């Protein structure tokens with residue numbers, strides 16, 4: 001089974017009013033490596049037209065990106081209570 005197939009089994013309760021992870025785009029603009037795009041298993045980080053694009057809605061809360069980014073761009077918190085990913089379907 002591919003990672004993408006497993007991700008499709010997960011259930012999310014997205015909080016539209018609170019992004020539990022944010023990035024500093026001014027830092028990302030000059031990033032030399034874009035390690036976040038390689039580390040995130042849910043592909044929340046992609047490069048579109050040369051700019052980093054981040055969407056917290058698909059996050060599986062693994063914490064990889066805050067470690068992978070060596071430039072201090074990622075601000076990581078947990079979703080608010082009752083929000084975020086639910087693994088019981090995964």
Ligand code: SF4
Nearest residue numbers: 028031035036069073
């Ligand atoms: S989040 Fe970090 S690793 Fe990813 S593009 Fe921004 S500065 Fe680079």
Ligand code: SF4
Nearest residue numbers: 040059060062063065
């Ligand atoms: S915590 Fe994990 S799944 Fe969420 S954005 Fe970071 S690397 Fe991706």
